[in-house]
Amino acid sequence: xxxxxxxDEDGRSWEVWDVRPxxxxxxxxxxxxxxxxxxxxxxxxxxxxNLPTELREGWLAFRCDEESRRLAxxxxxxxxxxDQDLALLVRAAKPIVRPIARS
Numbered sequence: 209x210x211x212x213x214x215x216d217e218d219g220r221s222w223e224v225w226d227v228r229p230x231x232x233x234x235x236x237x238x239x240x241x242x243x244x245x246x247x248x249x250x251x252x253x254x255x256x257x258n259l260p261t262e263l264r265e266g267w268l269a270f271r272c273d274e275e276s277r278r279l280a281x282x283x284x285x286x287x288x289x290x291d292q293d294l295a296l297l298v299r300a301a302k303p304i305v306r307p308i309a310r311s
Contacts, residue, residue: 214291277301
């Protein structure tokens with residue numbers, strides 16, 4: 209996973225990193241045979257099935273203060289982009305709406 213920090217045109221500081229479901233998938237599975245191998249296949253399928261199609265190949269995650277956004281697919285060479293180009297990407301990214309916590 210790559211990680212960057214940048215300033216947008218308003219001077220706000222953002223963090224950005226890439227999220228790749230295949231990395232999550234491999235970290236949630238275990239090595240093994242027999243029943244464990246079946247469990248591993250099942251977990252991989254669940255990870256893939258629970259993601260919207262547009263996110264299955266990964267996305268960029270953006271965070272600034274309490275605001276989070278997501279951009280898919282991951283642009284090539286985003287790690288080498290300057291702040292101005294990253295600011296354009298964050299503007300194009302979709303806000304992530306967090307559920308309201310119930311008490």
